[in-house]
Amino acid sequence: MNDERHIERKLKLVHIITLGLAYMAPFAVFDTFGIASNISSGHVPFAYVFVFLAILLTALSYGKLVKKYPSSGSVYAYTRNIINPYVGVLVGWLSFIAYLSLPMINALLAKIFISSLLPQIPGWTWIVGLVVLITLLNIFGIEFAAALNIGLVFVQILVGIVFITLTVHDINSGTGHFMSLNELMPKLHELSGFFGASALLGMSFIGFDAVTTLAEDTVNPKETIPKGIFFITIIGGVFFFTVTYFMQSLIPNVSILKNIQGASPEIATIIGGKAYLIFFILGGMFSVFASGLAAQISASRLLYAMGRDNVIPKRYFGYLNKKTKTPVFNIIITGILALCALFLNLEQATSLVNVGAFTAFLVVNICVVKNYFTLDNKSNIYYIVTELIFPGLGLIFILYLWLNLNKFAIVIGVIWFIIGIIYLMITTRCLTKEPVDIAFEELED
Template sequence: MDDTNQLQRRLKLKHVVAIGIAYMSPFAVFDTFGIASDVSSGHVPAAYIIVFTAILFTALSYGKLVKKYPAAGSVYTYTKNILNPYLGIIAGWITFLAYLALPMINALLAKIYLSAALPEVPDWIWIVGLILVISILNIFGVKLAASLNMLLVAFQFIVGVIFIYLNVRSIIKGPESFISLSELFPSGMGFSGLFAGAALLALSFIGFDAITTLSEETIEPKKTIPRAIILVASIGGIFFFMVTFFMQSLFPDVSVFNDIEGASPEIAYTIGGNLFLSIFTAGALFSVFASGLAAQVSASRLLYAMGRDNVLPKGFFGYLHPRLNTPVPNILFIGLLALSSLFLDLTMATSLINVGAFTAFSFVNICVIANYLKTKTKRTIGFTFGNLIFPLVGLGFIIYLWSSLDFMSIIAGLIWALLGVVYLLISTGFFSKEPPKIDFEELEM
């Protein structure tokens, strides 16, 4: 393969994990706590245990597929090689919604945080400024973005540890007590509210899969990427549970807050005053920046894989800068698309993420199941559980998540999918030609 059109392997496990955690945005646990507590009737920690267990099955499916196809295209690559080339294009097209919408959400959140602190500055400046800085950093290389994300993620976890410490101190001093095991899963607890909370919190784990788009830039991807996927999902799950365990212990009833959606800043002020609220706000801004940086990395690699295959115009989307070794046109293209956040709100952007992420999760589990049915090797009990039962469980949970989406999310997804089908029909001459396949042996060089 021509080295000028090949991503270089520079990333180690720590870099990949940092990008995955940054994409997943640890501070999402604070943004969703108030609403999740209300929906689950004060059982957010239990809801996180359920959603983590369910998501883990899908994470295992990703780990299996990345060993088989260590390429930058993630679900697009898996689907087109295991199921159908045309279906792979549609899967990649719909999945791109999640990668596209996350930079929008991060730009909108940055605007909300910074406009509250500096209301005299026009809103659009924060959106344009964030997208511009993120794009420039990503152009100068994935390792720079990964190293910066390591620092930003470390700061977020430090803020999270301080948050937990202040919660524990307040619980010890006050009349509240820590949640007991019997209170974590009480016998009379309604499962409908608990699973509704789990469906909402599933969004917290979106991002562990994005690191599969870095397979071609990772050293020993068949070993490193599966480990990173499990680590990112596990670190996120433990962090989310720990934070919400102590938050729920201190505030079992979120109706005491003036704004349920903004409960976390109120908690930060209650336990640490203005000083900690300032630190907490800085952590939230760092989270937005890191997540936007990681999202643009992943989205540009997905477009690059589709461009290299000539699914999208190769001269533009399949181009790598000869010195920087980054898909510069894709990065700029995603930055321009992210500017649409000037005209969107959080609800619409979140809907786009849901559709894209759930599509990716569904196809990944289906691919593992299809690969199991096609295999001619001996099917032991362990092999059957790992390649059939586990992905079926993962797919079942994702189907439940699909049923929880609102009507507008479904409509937005169908319109985007229809546009993809129209483009596919035109670009393939009404299915008269197939997209070229990638030589995965060459990618291992």
């Protein structure tokens, strides 16, 4: 096989964790707090606990599958090999909505953050500027982008720590009170809103999934990727719960705020004044930049896997630049598509991420369950728990979250699915020709 078709392995565990956290965008906890608190009647911290359990079980399923198939493609690759090649193409098509939409979200957030400080400059300039800059950096090389993300993730966590410190100070000064365990739990009549908020917050954890597309960029992917997935999920869950616990303790009812959708900047002003607000917005920009960088990397790698497999034209999508060893065409096309943010609002882009991500999470758990029935030692209690019960519970959790998505997301998902079916029928001559199998390499240490 020609060396030009191989992505150079440069990423280590620290890179995988920081890229996953960057894609996850820790700062997203602030962007969604006001809306989620309003929907859940002030139970955001426990909603994160519920989502965390669902995501952790799914993360364990991803960890198992990436050991079996350590190659670019993520859920697309797993489904093709475990369930069916046709289903694999359709699942990859659906999951790509999430990969493609997250760069749009970051571009929209850049517009929102900077326009709040510089309203005199047209918002579209920030969208275009961010997309162009991120595209150039990713073309330059993934190692550079990953190293840069280490610093960007650190800044986001630092802003979060300062936020928590100021919030605790205000609570101790008599504003609000620390929530008890009973207050964290929703009442029976609040469950509908609670699950709706949980579905919204599910997007916060997207990131552990994204790094599975980087298996071919990673040193020893069979060990590094599963470890990275686990650490990304744990770090994200602890951070999200901690931040929202103190935010909800300070402001139990967000209806007292002037702008529920922009709750976090308003809270930042309350706890730290204008000086901290500027620091907070700068942290938001770091989050947007880091997440956008990681999101475009993952989207381009998924396109590369599909192009190499000739599901989409290999001449373009399966091409690697000889000098940078990066899929330059995919990076550019992903950047161009991210400019659709010029025509969408934040709610629309977020809905697209959710429908794609939850579909991928569902199918990954199904793949692990199906794989269990192929095992020779199915009666082994270890395999019953880890290969059947855990992914089965993850499947139930994620299915419930998927059913609580808003109608806009479901409609877009159905339309996108129909387009995928049409494309599959054309490329396989009405299913009389199987899609070409991906050439997975079973890599040694």
